[in-house]
Amino acid sequence: MLNLILFGPPGAGKGTQSEKIIAKYNLIHLSTGDLLRSEIQAGTELGLKAKTLMDQGILVPDEVVIGMIDNKLKEHRSAAGFIFDGFPRTVKQAEALDNLLASYNESISVMVALSVNDDELLARLLNRGKTSGRPDDQNEELIAKRIQEYNSKTKPVADYYQEQGKFVAINGIGEIDSIFGEISGAIEAA
Template sequence: MLNLVLFGPPGAGKGTQSQKLIDKYQLVHISTGDLFRAHIKNQSPLGQQVSKLIADGELVPDSITIAMLEEEVDKNPDAKGFIFDGFPRTVPQAEELDKFLVAKGEKINGVIALDVDQDELTRRIAERHKISGRPDDDAEKLKKRIDEYFNKTIHVLPYYQGQDKLIKVNGIGEIEVIFNSLCEVIDNY
């Protein structure tokens, strides 16, 4: 089984690249953002809780995020592997993901970080907001999410680097060029 973490700040292209990787490698994509949006859309009690946190630009507590993620993995027992997108965001989340996978006889094979600077992120998300109207992409919330990434989430990278699982890929350029770079990394797993 191939289990990957696709890592990067909001607007780095994780969703775009994940879809291409899913098509090529037949992996199950688990985006915590998508899970949150589905719960919000369905107005579940969890969705209502998550809605307020996301609207305020806050991270959802680990316990909620991990429970949703584990539930999603368990729904796909015959998967060839998973792409975790937007998770883990903290070292405790990374540790919990490792424990969960080890209990299933699995592991994270690699962590691929899309490297994109803040100016490019701001440009991309402003464009995405015009097209999709995602409420978490407005300017104020965007700044908070990017700050959250660079102040907190980025600290997960040394955790995986210490396991020799981290590879950085330039996330700026043509979508196909970035995709080909990702495939070169994945093919080595």
């Protein structure tokens, strides 16, 4: 089973590349944001717990998110693999994910990180903001804060998987198809 973490700051091209990865390798896309919305909409116990917390402006605890991921793993036992998007964001979450996967005799195959410099990220997000309607893609100060948050909180996760020999950095600037070719090479080498 192929279990991939697609990593990178906002605007690095994760959404674009994840569609291509999913199509080529027939993976199940696990986006924590989508999972939360889906569980809330379905009215599950975890979804109701998450909604209560979110309505209070409180971040959903790791154990709730891990529980939602566990539900998806159970639901798709015969899948070719999973692509994790937006998770893990902290080393504690990475450890919890590794423990969960180990309970299924699985592990993360590779973490692919798209590297894009801050100036390029800012330009991409401002450009996306013109068409996406997302207010967080239209405010330079907010974009800078999101990039800084990513750099400070999620870099240790990359280090965590680097120590396991599962981390591959790929230049996220260039032609979409050539970047995808490099990602495919990293996946197949894993």
